[in-house]
Amino acid sequence: MKIKKGPSTIIFNIICYTLLVIGSIVCVVPFILIISGSFTDNATILLEGYSLLPRDFTLDAYKTIFKAPQDILQAYKMTFYYTILGTALGLMMITLTAYVISRKEFKYRNTISFLIYFTSIFGGGTIPWYLMYASVLGLKGSTIAIWFPALMSPFLVILMRTFMVGSVPDAITESAKIDGAGHVTIFLKIVMPVLGPGLATIGLFLALGYWNDWYRSSMFSTDSSTWELQFYLYDMLNATNALKQMSQNSSIPTSDLPTQAVKLAMAVVATGPVLLVYPFVQKYFVSGITVGAVKG
């Protein structure tokens, strides 16, 4: 049956669509500018600014990048490595911790929950954090220092615990216990199966955190072959700015810095593959996020 549209519905729809169109234009236009800029001759960008369609079409910027693509490919490889390893290990540790502190029969669960929660309010600050990894653990320059610090976060542990408590009623675990199941069986057979959406949400948080991180590379890497992709890009921009700034006071050659077009092309090369993958995994992202939101 067709629902009859009153004038108010039509107006409402018009407003909605207009807002959505404006919203998507705001999102899409900058990206188009980046793509078109990456195909534009550098001198044209400097003289005439950016345009939606490339003027003076050229592939020079991409030629410059792909003359030596190994750096950017290496950064891609490392980011995948950190993301996959970090997300897998992180999920395991967070889920196990959350299970333990969600059990009522665990005597110290409140103390331990408090200790975990406490760190989310009072942190040690950058310097002790850095000294811990660099001097005490001696991880400076090691790839461990890049994935290890982000394995667990108090927020995610608590989110997971709440999710567990909410989706697995006590009665069920109790009945399993009466039937003779130990914690391992309860965790794997009863809790894990209903944890799907929770795992998706936490996994998404972890994976995004790893994918977007540049700070740990900045702090702990001593070798550019271990850099994360985001740091590789960020550092390229920073180097350009810093050298320009420094040449104020000092004779430092600045002629071989990347041009505007090359920077834009870098951005395209770095984000392109993610954009291509995104539509295929989007449905998981959406379900993960909404589940997290509802249960929170």
Place this chain on the structure above:
Amino acid sequence: MKNGKKLLSLLLAGSMALSLAACGGDTTTTTSSDSSSQSSESSSAETDDAGSSEVDTSERVDLVFYVMGDAPVDEQAVEDALNEKLLEKVNATVDFQFSTWTDFQTKYSLELTSGTADLIYIANWLNFGQLANSGAFLELNDLLDTYGSDLKALVGEDALNQCSVDGQIYAVPNAWPEYVSAGIKYREDLRAQYDLPVPDSLENVESYLLGIKENMPGQGILTVTTEESQGTQTAFDAAWILNFKYPWVTQNGLDYGLAANYDTPQEVYDYWFSDDFVEDMKLMKKWADYGFWSKSALSDTNDSEAFKTGLCVAEIAGQNPSKYITAVSDCEDGGQGWEAGYIAYGETTGVIYPGHAQQNGTAIVRGCENPERAMMVLQLLMCDEEINKIVQYGIEGTHYEIDENGLYVNLSTDFGYEGFSTWNLRNGDIKLSSENDVLLNEMFDKLEAIGAETKWNNTDIYSGFVEDYEAYAAERTAVSQVMRQYLAPIQAGLVDDVDAAIEEFRTKVTEAGLETVRESYIEQWKAYCDSYGYK
């Protein structure tokens, strides 16, 4: 049960990862304790035969040299070549570690806190003065006398004095006096074409700019913004041109509208409340009315390529001889018959000095376990021609070659000129020049001759001063805000009534606490001048 095993193995794997991490920690602690025992041995050896400069170098020492910037591709190859020589001479190796340009200020202080480095790059823009004061670096006086006498002779007493605090030397500056004298970069071809005067004074700059404006309608004249005026000296870039009138209008000069002449640094006078200030601001207004810069100059973003792309015909802020050299080669590459010219403001005012010794230097980190060896290595890096060439230019034949004129020619992008960013190891006696440097050196010779005539003979007396504004940080911020809000439009000539605007600025800046700031600032400045004997 089967699942239990799985879980157990997972946990085992996790704990193994943890123990791996812990192992990493173990190895470093052992090495560091090893090297500390080494250092106690070498220091005991040293006390045994006190007086002689021979050190027991039988134990190999691995040093870490922390430098700025990004690592070159061929870092390892060059380090290997370098360490071969260093092992032979002093039984030590150097591993260069790079800050990268991301967050480098934070990482630099962290590096000093965690103390993994032995030798470290220092500069005034990395707060050398404050760090030396707080004891981050080792005193080098004795080390230089005992292990670095050649180095001491190379650098010279004066330069070392500039890197010292209370008589203690904390850093060894590079040995290549570099002139970063600010000036005006202009289009020589246009000047010649329209027969305009060389812009070497305020009047001539005005006629040069006006001449181009009249002859080439539609041509952009200046692209000045607030980019180079973020400090507490000026608020708009066009004001730097006043350097032609007053030698103290430089990036190194005094803050808060105060001024002190180079010859009489202790006589501080008040510029913002003087009649000169009103007169100068009227000139700025006149220039703005001529249309030398855009009406939106105050909010424009800086375009560092403007000169190269022809959007302006002169640049007056943040310029230096090396930038002029870059412009010269850009003009040649452009192939449009453009020609760049450069006049350092000091050529007119007669006040010229090279960059301060604290600009590029090397310090030994306190906590370095083998300071003797670090000093010996530093001396070799700077004084030994063969070693200096490896560290600065890489491997001859692979990374660079020297052409028939004795000039540096790069052969590989994997290790460029000064590929380790070791500007602190420059040695003027053996430094290789590239083709562009020939012009630069000519300019430096000219500037050096002028600098030699000045009272302090080629010494930058300003830049060693480190302001400690902790006591008046709030007032300082307020003053800075008033400058952005009220001084910037005046200096940009974008006010209708200059006198009234200046009156308002003076009231506001006084209300912001200018007196407090100035009082404390002048006191600190005079104490600084006293301690270095600048009378």
